Amino acid sequence: MSTGKIIRVAGPLVEAEGIPGAKMFDVVRVGHERLIGEIIELRGDVASIQVYEDTSMIGPGAPVVSTGLPLSVELGPGLISSIYDGIQRPLDVLALQGNRLARGIEVPGLPRDKKWRFTPRLAVGNEVEPGDILGVVKENIVVEHRIMVPPGVKGKIAKIEEGEFAVDETIAVIETEAGPRELTMMQRWPVRRARPYREKLAPDRIMTTGQRIIDTFFPIARGGTAAIPGPFGSGKTVVQHQLAKWADADIIVYVGCGERGNEMTDVLNEFPQLRDPRTGEDLMKRTVLVANTSDMPVAAREASIYTGITIAEYFRDMGYNVAIMADSTSRWAEALREISGRLEEMPGEEGYPAYLGSRLAEFYERAGRTRCLGQDGREGSITAIGAVSPPGGDLSEPVTQNTLRVVKVYWGLDSALAYRRHFPAINWLLSYSLYNERLDEYFRTEIGEEWVNLRRRAMRILQQEAELEEIVRLVGVDALSPRDQLTMEVARSIREDYLHQNAFHEIDTYTSLNKQLALLRLVLTFADVGLALLEKGMDIQKILALTIRERIAQAKYIPEDKTEEFTRLQTDLEQLAKDTELAGEVL
Structure with a gap:
């Protein structure tokens, strides 16, 4: 370790000189309280240090000690169900120190x-290479933690033991060309460097979400990228x-990156109580939370997104499909802007650094569906x-525009829909998914x-x-032809009976692809029935008053296993088109 001294303090940015061998992105300990920081700029003998804690009461002359290592996370058993801050300090351990985080606390990421x-x-005697699975740890009833050979290690197993070990105890010895290498269950990896993989694969399989407007109209592929822009209160x-x-x-x-504390509190309170529909266990048993709220130091906010994606890459390397949620990248970009301003860099649009677009691209490019390292050829994915x-x-601002240049799915939230209490408030006329054509073949094969x-x-x-709403605003709905009036009512049914989804309803909160197909088929079959009845001379108002419409509206509350209910309703609808007298009877 090498030691220098502080010459200037400007909020979370500290300048120090005289640190022998200082390198970009080395982690340093600042002041007598040993606050954690990272070198983000070098000018001659002066290092600019981004400090991840409050720098109050630290002034010129205080010592700075370099560790000589980049900012890294600990990867191994104990990650699942953990709640970390932006630099992987376990918040449940830090909470024992009081309601506010004390400065300078050094706590390992893994117990x-x-x-x-x-x-x-x-x-x-087995020959191994990077990514090979040495063995497994049953982290909980849901997740099997696969202990892998770290990148850069190749050779023959000289020793491997079964038993109970701490994460820093030796479980195997590999004979490499450079000599014996002891392996533990824990790896360290620098957060700003992507973990290696063998091959990136095409994202041609859907990641189902159970949200009808997403899965039906704007699906996201496994290994894909998506953005959810929207104003305050629109439901991001x-x-x-x-x-x-x-x-x-x-x-x-789940990375809470600079959002308000109450939003992360909702996550911390809800997730342990939620049942995972896939396993029947607590949702937290397959979740890692990185909670870096808006009242935490701004520099740690910038690091949190890298901490999250590195943890996601580690589980991807085991062959898992991982989904990472970043809430929100705007707060992360604001942290970049503040640090850039303190470094006196030339600002770009609206004060953001000129490299904002490339930093966003670096993050989203770490997503993807990959063939992982290892001889077994397993696949994993990260969906960001x-x-x-x-x-x-304002969707024209730099963070939104730079994000949309990179991601393939845009779920545009609309405050007008949110104010009408239409959730999810995703505007179907503005949103898009560039995976639609690629996933069509999957839907044809798997769903039909x-x-x-x-x-x-x-x-x-x-x-x-x-298009018809423009006419209705001018002359009223009665001026429309019966066919157009039917179109308006079918569209309303699609919006209210299909796209509107109640996140707090036990049944409506999640809809499988098969149920989505059944619901959409019902709505559009009613459109066909209405056209057939119009051609037979029935008045449009009588068609719109058919009582079966109420049954269609309530169909989304039918449980997934009651498939006979959908079949019966579909049969009743089709019968109406054939029998005009029956249609009159059910009015």
């Missing part, structure tokens, strides 16, 4: 006093909570979903050709409604 049962999968956090609860992912990494909080809902046709038809009806 050293807990023993884990390690079961080898390989034996002495609600959508991300829903995705964290119901997304078809093995592991969830970032909320964006543009000031005043009908899915793609129904989706396209439903979107056409919603677009027609938007």
Whole structure:
């Protein structure tokens, strides 16, 4: 370790000189309280240090000690169900110090006093390479933690033991060309460097979310990227909570990056009480939380997003499908802007640093579906979903625009929909998914050709409604032809009976793809029935007054296992088109 001294303090930015061998992104300890910081700029003998804690009462002359190592996270058993701050300090341990985090506390990311049962999968004499699974630890009833050979280690197993070990105890010895290498269950990895993989694969499989507007109209592929921009109060956090609860992912990494404390409190209170629909266990048993709220130091906010994506990459390397939620990247970008300003860098648009776009791209590019390192050829994926909080809902601001250049799915939230209590408040006319065409083949194979046709038809009806609304505003709905009036009513049914979803309803909160197909089929079959009855001379008002419409509206509350209810309702609808007299009887 090398020591220098502080020459200037400007909030979370500290300048120090005389640190021998200082390198970019080295971690340093600042002041007598040993606050953690990171070197982010070098000018000759002067190092600019981003400090991740409050720098009050620290002034020129205080010591700075370099560790010579980059900011890294500890990866191993104990990650699942943990709650960390932005630099991987476990908040449940820090909470024992009081309501406010004390400065300078050094707590390891993984507990050293807990023993884990390690079961080898390989034996002495086996040749191993980076990514090979040495053995497994049953971290909990849901997650099997796979202990892998670290990157850069290749050779023959000279020793491997079964038993109970702490994460820093030796479980195996590998004979490498450089000599014997002792391996533990823990790896350290620098957060700003992506973990290696063998090959990146095409994102051609859907990550189901159970949210009808997303899965049907704007799906996201496994290994894909999505953004949720929207003004204050439009439901960004609600959508991300829903995705964290119901997304078809093995592991969830939720990064609360600079949002208000009460939003993270909701996560901390809700998740331990929620039942995972995949396993029936607590949702926290497959979740890692990184909680860095708006009242924590701004510099740690900037690091939290890298901490989260590195943890996600580690589980991806085991062969898991991981979903990472970043709430929100706007707060992370604001931290970049503040640090950049203190470094006196040339500002870009609206004061953000000129490299904002490249930093966002670096984050989202670490998502993807990959063939992992290791001889077994396993696959894993990271699906990255970032909320964006543009000031005043202005989607032309730099963070939103730079994000949309990178991501493939745009779920645009609309405050007008939110004020009408339509959730999720995703605007179907503004949003898009660039995975639609790629995923159409998946839907045709797994769900059926009908899915793609129904989706396209439903979107056409919603677009027609938007065009007809201009006429309705001018001359009223009665001026429309009966056919157009039917179109307006079918569009309303799509919006209210299909796209509107109650996150707090036991049944409506999640909808499988098969149930989504059944619901959409019902709505569009009613459109066909209405056209058939119009052609037979029935008055449009009588068609719109059919009591079966109420049954269609209530169909989303039918449990998933009651498939016979959907079949009966579909049969009744089709019978109406054939029998005009029956249609009159059910008025």
